Amino acid sequence: MSKLKIAVIGAGSISDCHLQAYASNPEVEIYAICDLNEGRAQEMAKKYNASKVFTDYKELLALPEIHSVSICTWNNSHAEISIAALDAGKNVLCEKPLCQTVEEALEVEKAVHRSGKLLQVGFVRRYSDNAQILKKFIEEGELGEIYYAKASCLRRLGNPGGWFSDIERSGGGPVIDLGVHIIDICWYLMGKPKVKSVSANLSHQLGNRSNIRNLSFYKAADYDAKENTVEDMANAMIRFENGASLLVDVSFTLHAKQDEISVKLYGDKGGAELEPEISIIGEKFDTILNMTPQVDFKSFDFMGSFSNEINHFIDSTLGRKETLSPVEDGVEVMKILCAIYESARQGREIQF
Numbered sequence: 001m002s003k004l005k006i007a008v009i010g011a012g013s014i015s016d017c018h019l020q021a022y023a024s025n026p027e028v029e030i031y032a033i034c035d036l037n038e039g040r041a042q043e044m045a046k047k048y049n050a051s052k053v054f055t056d057y058k059e060l061l062a063l064p065e066i067h068s069v070s071i072c073t074w075n076n077s078h079a080e081i082s083i084a085a086l087d088a089g090k091n092v093l094c095e096k097p098l099c100q101t102v103e104e105a106l107e108v109e110k111a112v113h114r115s116g117k118l119l120q121v122g123f124v125r126r127y128s129d130n131a132q133i134l135k136k137f138i139e140e141g142e143l144g145e146i147y148y149a150k151a152s153c154l155r156r157l158g159n160p161g162g163w164f165s166d167i168e169r170s171g172g173g174p175v176i177d178l179g180v181h182i183i184d185i186c187w188y189l190m191g192k193p194k195v196k197s198v199s200a201n202l203s204h205q206l207g208n209r210s211n212i213r214n215l216s217f218y219k220a221a222d223y224d225a226k227e228n229t230v231e232d233m234a235n236a237m238i239r240f241e242n243g244a245s246l247l248v249d250v251s252f253t254l255h256a257k258q259d260e261i262s263v264k265l266y267g268d269k270g271g272a273e274l275e276p277e278i279s280i281i282g283e284k285f286d287t288i289l290n291m292t293p294q295v296d297f298k299s300f301d302f303m304g305s306f307s308n309e310i311n312h313f314i315d316s317t318l319g320r321k322e323t324l325s326p327v328e329d330g331v332e333v334m335k336i337l338c339a340i341y342e343s344a345r346q347g348r349e350i351q352f
């Protein structure tokens with residue numbers, strides 16, 4: 001059987017994880033790469049043996065032989081490229097966030113329905129082995145009713161600059177870049193309850209802290225210390241119709257002692273932590289038990305999760321599985337993210 005031809009649009013940092021995962025899937029052929037920066041596209045094409053290189057994604061989408069595409073561009077082009085790809089009859093794996101606004105998200109959803117093609121949102125954390133282990137425990141009732149979740153992703157010095165800190169191209173700072181992951185994974189593990197309201201605060205107190213010396217941090221390729229139009233910290237309380245709540249905080253910069261990532265869920269029978277390390281908390285014979293699943297990676301396994309995500313995507317395009325992160329979920333998460341920005345802007349709670 002001939003291999004499925006896939007293409008990757010956007011050949012920057014994260015595309016390498018997609019490409020590595022595609023390269024180890026025996027059913028696909030990495031066929032085409034596209035980037036506005038031709039040199040970058042060519043480099044990736046050489047590394048992964050892709051036969052075609054483009055700088056205009058529309059030319060790539062015009063090739064009938066392409067079966068599926070990964071979209072790994074800046075956030076401001078996710079909706080436009082997803083819609084064009086779906087309308088061209090391609091299956092789409094779109095990196096998170098799905099797009100920048102709820103209106104765009106609804107347009108993408110419409111394109112999925114009219115094309116009959118698959119769009120998988122790149123909520124990679126859902127595909128981690130640990131998230132799936134926890135999901136199983138939750139589905140089997142080990143936590144009971146989850147009524148509270150709490151998640152943090154705090155960087156003390158971690159504004160990557162470049163397009164990440166240009167609100168036009170990113171849509172926002174740590175909320176849309178980091179919050180999207182931890183909000184999504186909590187919401188998913190809570191059973192995707194319907195959102196009732198969002199109340200949030202945003203700060204622009206510290207800027208990108210480009211004055212800091214002697215401590216390095218990840219910088220985007222086009223880092224420029226003078227450019228920064230995104231928030232540096234945000235916190236939010238998300239209430240759900242079933243009475244549950246989710247408390248979140250995220251930052252690119254903060255006077256914190258150290259970086260922090262945590263994802264915690266609390267139910268009426270038990271609790272769980274996904275980050276920093278997987279752990280399940282229970283109670284038996286009037287005694288509290290902290291249980292540690294014996295797994296290869298206690299924390300988030302970055303590359304393993306990308307492999308799971310890509311393999312699941314390919315299986316879903318072939319009708320063997322259902323995607324774990326359909327467009328509808330991308331739309332709901334966009335509603336939460338946009339409500340966080342709107343609540344902070346208006347200084348009041350947003351009711352859904």
Ligand SMILES: NC(=O)c1ccc[n+]([C@@H]2O[C@H](COP(=O)([O-])OP(=O)(O)OC[C@H]3O[C@@H](n4cnc5c(N)ncnc54)[C@H](O)[C@@H]3O)[C@@H](O)[C@H]2O)c1
Nearest residue numbers: 010011012013014035036037072073074075077095096124
């Ligand atoms: N799932 C994750 O954990 C994760 C991690 C990092 C980034 N991301 C997401 O991946 C996307 C890319 O992030 P990155 O870190 O790779 O950024 P990057 O800057 O390293 O790469 C983005 C590339 O996209 C190209 N590009 C932008 N617009 C384009 C267009 N219209 N057509 C063709 N190419 C275009 C740029 O030239 C650049 O080479 C973002 O949406 C980001 O949120 C996800």
